[in-house]
Amino acid sequence: MRGRLRLRTRLTVISVLGLAAGLAAGGIGLTAALAFALERSAEADARTTGDAIVQLAAVGALPDPMPVAGDDVRVQVVDGQGRVSAASIGADRLVPMLYADERAHLAADPGGALIISGDRLGMRGPVRVILVTTGDPADQRFVLVARSMADISRSIALVRVSVLLAFPLLVAGVAVVVWRAVGAALRPVERLRAGAVEITGGDQAGHLPVPDGGDEIHRLAVTLNDMLDRQEAARVRQRAFVADAAHELRSPLTNLRTELEVAQRLGERADWAAVAGNLLADSQRLARLVDDLLLLARADQEQTGDRGALLGAIGPVELGELIASVTARYPRPPVRVVPPAEPLWIEGDPDALVRVLANLLDNAVRHAHSEVLVTARTGADRWHELLVVDDGPGIPAADRMRVFDRFTRLDDARARDAGGAGLGLAIVAQLVRRHSGTIELADAEPLVAELGIDRPLAGRGLWAQVRFPAGEVEADPDADPVDGE
Template identity: 55%
Template sequence: MLLGVSGLVAGLLVGGVLLVTVLGGTLHRGAEDAANRTATEFAGLIANDSLPDPLPVSGDDVRAQVIDDQGRVVAASLGADRLVPFLYPDERPAPGSDRTSSVYIAGERIGVTGPVQVVAVPAGTAAQPRTVLVAKSLGDLVRAVDLLKHSLLIAYPLLVLLLAAIAWRVIGATLRPVEALRAGAQRITDGSRADRLPLPASRDEIHRLAVTLNGMLARLEGSRARQRAFVADAAHELRSPLANLRTQLEVAQRIGDPPDTDELLADVRRLGRLVDDLLLLARSDDLAGRPDPVTGPVDVGGLLATVAARYPGTVTLRPVDGTPWTVGDEAALDRVVANLLDNAVRHARGRVELAGGVTGDRVEITVTDDGPGIPAADRDRVFDRFTRLDDARARDAGGAGLGLSIVRELVARHGGTVTLADAGPGLRVTVRLPAAEPDPVEPDVDSDSAAPAQARSVQTGFARPTTPAG
């Protein structure tokens, strides 16, 4: 605020100096132009040999003389000296010169008060050269400029005080909401309150800033809450297999018998899967919604056949409709299909179907089971991390509640969507991904060797998705 008032004072000071300087220069140029016009008129009269005597001038502040090449006064106006020229010889133009000059002299030399501006204009002929001298008193001009200076010296401090007071109040009123925001942010930082920043009453930029900051604080609070819940759920999920491992090892140590390796391996595998899932989700959080770089074209039909082969006698692979291809990470899409089939097999009563095809510019992967399904009210919630439905999930028989969360994260990275719907009875999960043109496959030189799917994913020259990600 002090800086603003100082800038205002400096600006007014510079403005006052410029005003006095410009006004003084303008008045001086006006006086010189008037004297020059009068002298030029007298020069014209001399050329016409019609110069009157005394010389007619307007105003008491103007004097005129006409002198010859010897410096003698040959004509003068009323009030002008008829013996002594206004200018000394070194101040006048040389005889015969055509140069017009302007000289400032003291007013006492011609009997007036204040400075005087004298204009010298050559006139006459080469045989009889003359010089016209017109003296213009600048006393009124100087007094006017001095009056302006004195007025500014008196009005300037008063104006500065008035504008400083106004600026103090206006800037203070403008910055008061900012100070309130700062104080609110300080209280939040100190932990004395967990509220939002105060909203100013005015609907201006500061109000919009406060709304934006409150939205950011809400998102940060939600992120912290999700992080705390994630850590608590992860610790809770890790506790069970770790407790089982510890119990078996302690019992084996006490009784001296080797532990059941099958149970130990089952718990270790469960821990491994849980750690992998947590790392994948943590990496997704680090990406903050940014998609992973695509790695290559993916043959969705071949991918579905590969995954379905891991569930012999349990999953039925329906004929693939068309030639579905997409662009992305084949291992990640394999994880998507495997997670969906794991959920379906876990909850199905006997039928699990896997299908794929192309619909418009989208590749669709569908997993259908005849299990209890998921109520419509819970279909958004099941994608949350560590979520289980009471009638369909159990911690011992099922997973950790991360399968569908991982599916949603991986599908989102590939610019796709995942939806749940009734299969009557059962559940139908549909994954939609951007479609791409099939990858051109070079002819095989060895008919007994087949290029694996992962080798295809690193070839160059594949087509990009036909629609933007999202």
């Protein structure tokens, strides 16, 4: 433990100390309540006896000696001069039980009582004395009833000793019960810990043991297993990403090295201008690949729905201006632009939206036979749509979701320089998602008439539809148009 108690020990100590404090308070309260009840009962009996004597005195029928119940009770009737006129068996017939000032004090407090030493009356232990007044003021007499408290004190002491003897036994028994109960409650936690040690100690995915029942430990185990599943899935994705990235980076690096080695061997016979051109093309491809990998790495670090570092400044963007600025880089044909009928404003990062459209156009131009059409329109429920259509071979329905995965190529036989690294559509999906939009792929042939294409497509064609929420506030008409990267 090294300076710190185990959780089971701490919980047991805290529980036992709390229960011990409660039992101690209860024992003290019980003893005090018992003492109070016995004293009040004894005083009530004494007053009952005093009232009975007063009634006998009122009718002039005081017996001598006066009868009392038990040897622990003494009764005297004392006149105003302190003379004893009647007494019970065992009571002094010459000296009153109380001094004159004591009698005056009790006479002024009819409901009070006085505790005196039993030695004054020849009785055991402390004695409780009450006073009852009888007669008229001219001939006033006092009935004194003394009740020994020895038995009551002995009973209270017996209860106190019993509580003191039972207290440690009860605390010890409770400690054993709590120790075993806490151990049973923490046993699933220990199994979780041992399972976690086994999982972290190996490379294989695993699960923590889930205890029976629907308590907090069960829910904790289920939650931890879900977390482990997510971590394992992330680890698999990370390994695949690293492997694919290393494979993609190897190709341009190999090309660079091959070009340099061949040029070095040829020496002066090498066409250095051509070599420089090839090296520049490979370095540009390598730079684009690194940029794409960095963007996807930032996307992996962000939470879902959090724009974070993946996007820049957010502002109003008009889709018609976006299309015009991006398509200006592409030859016409094959790219054909159909301007939207009205300004279509959305909220987004202009640079990120340029990259979305550029990646879609690159993919469309790469596979189109003769034409790529780009346009935008207003969709349903306050959505704006960006459309890119080509007349290429299209994508089978079963593969239309898979193309958004990283490093996915449906045509594995094509050249890498022509086909790219397989990251373009993955980046498009990430950026569209960060703009709260959606992207769908479909066959373009059924939609030819809707888009105004007046001749049959050379192939089945592909329709890329990107939907963005419509902007709430239109942009300043004097603002600068969207700039490309």
